[in-house]
Amino acid sequence: MSQLTEHPIQRQIIGLALSILAIVVVLVAIHSGFRSKANQIGSQLDNQKARQEIGLSIYQRLFSAKASVFKLSTLDNRLELEIVKKRFDDNLLIIKEGLAILHNGGVFKDQIATNIPGQNSMNLVANYYLPESEGYVLEVLELGPAIHNLDEQAQLLYQLIKSRIELFPNEPADLQVRIHNLIKTINTVLQRTQENAARVLYDSQEKTSQLSIEYKESENLYDSFRLPVVVIALGLSAYLLLVTLTRVGKVIENRKQAEDQLQLLLDTTVEGIFGVDEQGTTTFVNPSASRMLGYSPEELINRSNHQLIHHTRSDGSHYPASECCMLEVLEGGTVHTVDNELFWRKDGTSFPVEYSSNPIYRKGKIVGAVVNFRDISERKQAEKRIRTLLQAIEQSPVSVVMTDTNGDIEYVNRAFEITSGYKANEVLGKNPRILKSDNTPEEHFKELWQAILSGQSWRGELQNRKKNGDLFWERAYIAPVVDETGSTTHYLAVKEDISLQKQQEKKILHQANYDSLTNLPNRFLTLDRLSQIIKEAQRNQHMAAVLFLDLDDFKKVNDSMSHEAGDKLLIQAAKRLKESVRIDDTVSRLGGDEFIILLGSLHTEKEVLPIAEKILNCFKPPFVLDGRELILTASIGISIYPSDGDNPAELLRNADTAMYQSKEQGRNTFNFFTHEMNKGISRRLQVEEQLHGALERNEFQLYYQPILDIAKREIIGTESLLRWHNPILGEVRPDEFIPITEQTGQIIPLGQFVIEQALCTTAQWQNQFSKPFRVAINISPRQFRDPNLIKQIKAALAQCSIPSSSVVLEITEGVLLSGHTYIDDALSELNNLGVTITMDDFGTGYSSLSYLRRYPFGNLKIDRSFINDITIDPADRELVNATIAMAHGLGITVVAEGVETEEQLNYLKQQGCEMAQGYLFSKPIPAVEMKHLLQNKQKLTTA
Incomplete structure (x- = not known):
């Protein structure tokens, strides 16, 4: 020390060294502080970037969640409820993940990868600005439990709304109140969280600006001491200065990178985002908003946002700014989420939007709002399609x-x-x-x-x-x-x-297999069952029987008493038949008055006999139809499997043949099939075959039998009778072919042929002999039902030029007893035409004397069965006497047919019978012979 004192130069050197050392120490201290500041700025820039991304993601998801809650409150369909609930749950899950990241750090993915530097929750909070940001972070974290509680609340809301939909319109009165209160609670939590998310966005922008200012201050500080430090400590602190400059450059680079990433986030987000100040003037706008609205940023900024894009409601009415939900947040800070309004583009078109308006606070005061929106045109269309689909499903x-x-x-x-x-x-x-x-x-x-x-x-x-x-x-x-x-x-x-x-289908199947009138199996089902019976008989080596039943004279009943009466008779007959057979036997109806009975599990033919007899006996009690009793019998033919056939068609055909044999034996009986019977059935088939085309081949010819005036013994007319000569069959009797023509409908053209031939031939005789000859023509019930009958008669009268008074139409009682109105009309028209009507075969059918008085009969013909024994049988005489007296009492002329003896003729003359015909005078003869007879014998004594 003394030496230093003693050497001033040394003291100056030491002082200079100490000064340099002090400067170096200060420089190092300043450099160290600057480096610490740079590290702090870099960390906070990274954290601010992370907070911006997380805040924006949470903000967007909260926006969608609130929209879902709003949508839930309006639903009235269960399927749409499930869809919206799923959307809400997805948003809530991402919100909770975002909050967890704020608390714990980590990686958060939501469209844009967001990487937070690896930090724990402590240094994440410590790196936020104090004390303000620390309190803010705690506020966000405290919302975590509330958000998690939304799971339970949302599930409860879902159940309540589902109950409302299911119980509509009988839901409890308090159910809607509970739903409303629960939605209000959920929205409160969502709104608070959304406000904080908005603050995260705002705070990140504000803090980024502060970081930039701090960096500028650090940069100025560095510039102020950079040159002196370099000059003074040129050789002592170059390395330290190099480290410092490198760190500052890195801070600048990190800040620029953070700003670029934030701008990229705003530029690339699909949602439109813009800000307004407290007057509603646009302050910033992102590219998506500019693109959707059709305005450039310059055209939007510093313009009244509401007047530019939000001026008209969806119904076309004016939207006052004072009622604008988007701007209402500027007054009281109430956050609004809306999905039922329109934004208007620059070109004048509009589009539906879902938007959320959130306040921006600065030192506790609202200084503006940030609005994010999305074009929901596709969603609205999708919702409309979904509603249409759901409505279609419901309806x-x-x-x-x-x-x-x-x-x-x-x-x-x-x-x-x-x-x-x-x-x-x-x-x-x-x-x-x-x-x-x-x-x-x-x-x-x-x-x-x-x-x-x-x-x-x-x-x-x-x-x-x-x-x-x-x-x-x-x-x-x-x-x-x-x-x-x-x-x-x-x-x-x-x-x-x-x-x-x-x-x-069951009805159609039944109709296809059962007779609609009697409810018995029809032909189709009968053949099927018969096939099964045959198979069973083959398998068990049993016998089987087919009974073919036809009701005797049913056609007369059907024609005389109406089809309705005939149907009633068939129903009663079917009931009796079912009661007459075994429980496993089949009774079926082929059609008309034909029935089939199938018997299975037989051991001998004799087992059929008691069943056949029981069936015949079931017809003995009278049938009651409309208060009238009617006796009906049946004819039965029987074929046996396997002797009479081994297939359904053959057994049915042979049973039918045996049935016709029963008819020929007098009816009301049964016959077993024999092979000799085939001859008769073959004859019938031949007749049917040859009838086809016989009229066209001119095989039919009219014969005539004279009718005499008994008192004058003079021919006054003829009865025309049809005859058939076939080149193969020869002469075929009328009683053989006429019934077949009635069944086949051939009687209609044959009847027309008879009318035309008889009238024209009679007209020729009238002209030739100058006599008013009359001709009688038989009209069958089938002909009388033909609506063209009257037209045919009128046409023949005109064609043959013969007066109608020369025509006599003979009909049986069966025609009258049908009761149809067309009978009355036809008889009345014929009477007005001048044609004489004769009741033929009187006394042989189901006579009703009231019809003689009711209808305009001119003649009554007594059947030959009463004339045959008139001279020997007192009963027949009394019947004939009564008939003649009754007819005269009604003003009706009497004709007797089948007169063969003078005794018969004389008796009839005594009783006042006017006309007669029979073999006593002449058998039926061809027209040529009849003409010859008229020429030579107009007055006859005997044939």
């Missing part, structure tokens, strides 16, 4: 059922409720087995589950049971519902109630 006439993968019902539409009788709330959560009946085979269900569990669809028919126990049929289409990954999430069943169709 669909087919049932729609959706279950989860466990088979528990989650949704049913209105058609399901109508069809099954169950309300939706009665089946939700339950298995579709509640509809199961025991009538659907288990194999159906096995096939069903095998198909849908393998990812395939299933189609089929199920018979289910309604709530009230009634069975019903459904045609079902069941298929798995898969998500985008191909995983099955639900099962969908679309079912159509086909109960009516099944009833119709």
